[in-house]
Amino acid sequence: LIGMIDPAREEVKPALTKAMRAGVRTIMITGDYPNTAKAIAESIGLLRPGHRVVTGAEIEAMSDEQLAEEVKTIDVFARVSPSHKMRIVNALRANGETVAMTGDGVNDAPAIKSADIGVAMGITGTDVAKGTADMVLTDDNYASIVSAIEQGRIIYSNIRKFVYYLISCNIGEIMIIFLPTIFGKWMFPFVPATLQVSSPLKPIQLLWLNLVTDGAPALALGTEKGDPDIMEQPPRPKNEPIINRFMMVGIGIQTVAIAAATLLAYASGLRMGNQQIAETMAFVTLSLSELLRAYTARSERYPLLKMGVFKNKWMNLAVLSSFALIMAVIYLPFLNGVFDTVPLTLVEWAEIIPLMLLPSVAAELVKYIVSGKKKPDAEESLL
Numbered sequence: 001l002i003g004m005i006d007p008a009r010e011e012v013k014p015a016l017t018k019a020m021r022a023g024v025r026t027i028m029i030t031g032d033y034p035n036t037a038k039a040i041a042e043s044i045g046l047l048r049p050g051h052r053v054v055t056g057a058e059i060e061a062m063s064d065e066q067l068a069e070e071v072k073t074i075d076v077f078a079r080v081s082p083s084h085k086m087r088i089v090n091a092l093r094a095n096g097e098t099v100a101m102t103g104d105g106v107n108d109a110p111a112i113k114s115a116d117i118g119v120a121m122g123i124t125g126t127d128v129a130k131g132t133a134d135m136v137l138t139d140d141n142y143a144s145i146v147s148a149i150e151q152g153r154i155i156y157s158n159i160r161k162f163v164y165y166l167i168s169c170n171i172g173e174i175m176i177i178f179l180p181t182i183f184g185k186w187m188f189p190f191v192p193a194t195l196q197v198s199s200p201l202k203p204i205q206l207l208w209l210n211l212v213t214d215g216a217p218a219l220a221l222g223t224e225k226g227d228p229d230i231m232e233q234p235p236r237p238k239n240e241p242i243i244n245r246f247m248m249v250g251i252g253i254q255t256v257a258i259a260a261a262t263l264l265a266y267a268s269g270l271r272m273g274n275q276q277i278a279e280t281m282a283f284v285t286l287s288l289s290e291l292l293r294a295y296t297a298r299s300e301r302y303p304l305l306k307m308g309v310f311k312n313k314w315m316n317l318a319v320l321s322s323f324a325l326i327m328a329v330i331y332l333p334f335l336n337g338v339f340d341t342v343p344l345t346l347v348e349w350a351e352i353i354p355l356m357l358l359p360s361v362a363a364e365l366v367k368y369i370v371s372g373k374k375k376p377d378a379e380e381s382l383l
Helices: 011-022 034-043 056-060 063-074 082-094 106-114 129-134 143-184 203-221 245-271 275-296 315-329 335-337 345-354 358-370
Strands: 024-026 027-031 051-055 074-078 098-103 115-123 134-136 380-382
Touching: 011 074, 011 203, 011 275, 024 143, 027 082, 034 051, 034 074, 034 129, 034 143, 051 335, 056 074, 056 082, 063 074, 063 082, 063 358, 082 106, 098 106, 106 115, 106 129, 106 358, 115 129, 129 315, 143 203, 143 245, 143 275, 203 315, 203 335, 245 275, 245 358, 275 315, 275 358, 315 335, 345 358
Parallel strands: 024 380, 027 074, 051 074, 098 115, 098 380, 115 134
Antiparallel strands: none
16 A cells, blocks of 8 residues: 655745734645645644635635635635636635735636736746746745745835835924024024024035935835834735825824924024024934934834844944034034034033934834734735
8 A cells, every 4th residue: 555645845834824923814726636635734734723625616606706705714725727716816806805826837827817916936837827927936935935925024114114214304304494494583582682593404414414314324224124023913905005194193293303302402502692503503413313213213113122222233333424424523623614513512412412312202102102003904815
């Protein structure tokens, strides 16, 4: 008596578990007999309690509406034809799910093309399947698909961090220029008549600010490895824009925090009766608050202490180099005339240090407030 088995790869079961935690549902479609398909599905943890194995003959007896309803509790389809695969993909999409379809044969091409993401096998796949697919799996390994999903989430998350950081900082800078220019001494009634209230920042200071504080730290955000639970978060809604409601609220809070910190530093300098000191204090407060804010921007949900303050070496390098360049503008005499700055004393530093922490503290408070809220549910199907 001879028995043969084509077992699942060892890495499939943990990859399936990881996908399930990420909200990714995996469905098996096979030409094997139902008992064989069920045994394999159970051995790798694909067939969930209460879910079923359905054959192609049973699909034939269902209308499209019935299939769209039944597919919610079917994890395995056995003895199916190419037309059945098309109907399964269409049923899932009719339920509003994002569908990825894998396949290797010519008969898989229609279903691959109908799916949101068509995936062809690179080793065993036919040229027709590869030509139809959106992407080709070079090692024919399901675990590689899960790894690709994880990397995609990290990339998308880093893009959001980059956009969030830059937009919040730049809108804050706009308000810092706009408000004193429009309202003038109405904002600072205590200013002596001999001092002129205008923009707290010179044009060259703004250019230096954008070059130094916005560039390098923002690029360093693109090297983040992602939140520790990035594969335990539900898939985002397919129509959700990068700048969603949560980010817009955060941008608003950061704009207020950055503008308030800088204008308070400017007001403190004006109270001392020196226009140049006031402008330098505003410049330093804005510059360093943005550098500190870059650390809190490393995650939208996780507190900085949980992420590890200095774990991103590129961020450390970006912030240190930017800090050195800002200090050079303040304390090197030959640059003072170029940037219209003056060296700050310990008394002035004591005024601005608490202010430059304000945007970072605000960002961490927002994380604390929203950390307990559940994100909108979404479901993504992977065939």
